[in-house]
Amino acid sequence: MHDVMVVGAGPVGLALACELGLAGCSVLVLEREPALGSPLRAAPLGRRGLSAASVETFYRRGMLEPLLKASGVQEVFGEAPEEGAPARPRFGGHFAGMMLDGTQVDVAALPFRLPGQALEFVMTDLEAVETVLTEQASRLGVDIRRGVTVSAVSQNGESVVAQAGADAYEARWLVGCDGGRSTVRRLAGFEFVGTEPQFTGYTMHTTLADPEQLRPGFHLTPTGMYIRMPDAGYVAMVDFDGGAFDRSQPPTRDHLQAVLRSVSGTDVTIGEVRIASSFTDRAMQTTAYRRGRVLLAGDAAHIHSPLGGQGLNTGIGDAVNLGWKLAATVHGHAPDGLLDTYADERHPIGAAVLDWSRAQVATMRPDPYAQAIQAVVRDLIGTRDGATYVFERLSGSWIRYDLGSEHPLVGRSAPDFCLEDGTRLGDLMEDGRGVVLDFTTDRLLHGSATGWEGPIRYVAGAARDDLGSGAVLVRPDGVVAWAGDRHPDREAFEQAAARWFGSPHHVSAGGRSS
Structure with missing residues (x-):
């Protein structure tokens, strides 16, 4: 019997497995997909941004250099620090499709920052992240089994059993990291509440017969939003249809072209669609992160629109918060209530991210009220204070757990202190x-x-x-x-x-x- 069974070998499940393996736990990971990697997880559709908080996690576990290599990152982000000052971010991200100028961010106002080895922001893809984490998990002795679909979950006071076809897998604890349509969440009886979608979003890897009709970058329009990244053939759009599109079927070329023409206000023509996917802004969260010996992390515990790239980063935050606490519980030296602090600390973070997503959706709506709000937001994020506030949210530097101390450093991610001998x-x-x-x-x-x-x-x-x-x-x-x-x-x-x-x-x- 394993100490912990993790269902889902995406970035969150693998990150959690690595944390547990590092702490000496025996870990079994069950993944539905038969092999690592897929077109939806590779660039361009699998492209994701890692926030400063997530980059710190890879740095602290010695995985940053392999991640940068796998992501094709060959340059140093940000300007060189002057006189030991932290580097100024060159990329600031966006709020509701409105781009943030990183040079406007007041670095001195960000809490407890020191020059360090971790970059501000890394553009990567899910395949690169999963490859690096899989290699780390393998080095730590984690048992990863692919092509396994969990169909039933039962637990008693001592262990949890996951049924997959004729096979039964048993562990002392089980963590569901199996995404927004989590089987573990459903089978274990977690309550999932929130708000229904306002839009359907689409991403596609395609060619355009007349690309000059679409300007590169993010563009809010009177009918939605579109994004064009010409170097990779990546196009995305948001259609405020109330989430009416039937996502059980892949979007057709004709449907994608109709939506793109509607939101862009052009008669652009789509050529070959190599691959496409859809998403919504449905924002839901479980009321609890634990039921007995079953816990949830990542999208299994909270889903929302991908605006601002918060999903992957929030999930990695869940994994690194839970890992050491669950390991201490497994080894029998956890103080009373330690495992409960996982939900105490991470549930409010998840709720805040859902609200951040909802705020963006409300600002993007194709009506005169939202367009008036857009004008106000543009003015605000164009100021130094406004840019700094949004950057704090996107980078993860806003997160501070309430640990009962008034010291301003307590509850925050630790700065990368450097000792006189160069040790960080x-x-x-x-x-x-x-x-x-x-x-x-x-x-x-x-x-x-x-x-x-x-x-x-x-x-x-x-x-x-x-x-x-x-x-x-x-x-x-x-x-x-x-x-x-x-x-x-x-x-x-x-x-x-x-x-x-x-x-x-x-x-x-x-x-x-x-």
Whole structure:
């Protein structure tokens, strides 16, 4: 029997499997598709943007360089930092199809940023992400079985069984990462609530007989929106039909051409359609992320329109948040309530992303009211404060969990602190453990940290820029769990360590050694 069974070998399921494997769990991944890769997951239709938060995750696990290589990224994003200042993002993303000028972003106003190795933003595709994660999972001993369709799920107080045809698979825990039409979500009885679609969207890889009729880039129109990326033959459009298109069938060339002509206001002619897909802005979320020994992550727990590229990034955030907590639970050294903090922290993030998607849909609607709002939004995102606000949302830097501390760093993704010897925080997190950085000259926390030496790595040394902190405790998911001043309170540190990593005697016996 495996420790954890993950249903779905997309980016979220694979990322979770990697986190669990890194923590020493035995992991089984069941995937419906028989092989890795498909035209819908490769560029151009599979193209996705990884936010700064997601890029940090790959960086902290030593997977950023392979990801960049697989994605064909050969340049450094952003301008070179001056005098140690963080690089200014060159790409800002968009809100409701209205592009953000990255040079307008006030980098100094972004919370707790330091120059680091992780890029601001990476354009990749699902196939590249899944390839890199699959290779990492294989190195960690994760058992991935493809061509397996789960048809039933049952659980008791000790384990979960997934039935697939005549085969039964058993694990102590099961996590559904099987997408927006999640079988696990349905079979396990999760409640899924939200709002119905306003539009049908389409993406296609095609040729155009008269491409000069469509301007490159994102374009809001009085009847919808279209996107044209001429270098890859990628065209997308949004048709406010109330989600009426029958998505059980692939869209035909004639239908795609009619929609494109309607939303673009041109008589453009589509040539060969190599591949096409459809989507909607249906925005739904499960009311809970756990039922007994079954949990959900990614699109299985929340779906929304792909506007702004939030789905993939939110799912990766779910995986890295859940992984170490579930692993600690499996190994028996999780403090009381640790696994419950997964939903406590991630459910509000999912709800906020759904609202961010709804706000974009409301702004894009083809009516005079929405068009008036568009004019206001254009003015706002053209300002420094407006551009910075939208960039925070798109980059993930807005996320801060309420961990009960007033210290402004606690609950945020940790800056990439760099010690005087050149060691970076990201370098210290590749093994998936928590990290204590003690910046004090007399190693004030050394004695207090030794009790957690299994799940926590203790590192002392002055930082090139400690942002006014004397010490920080960083969880395995990169979130700051505690921060102290120049003379850190040892008792406060010990309380924080016990809250997230259990009692020192307990975790030392069950944790891994340095």
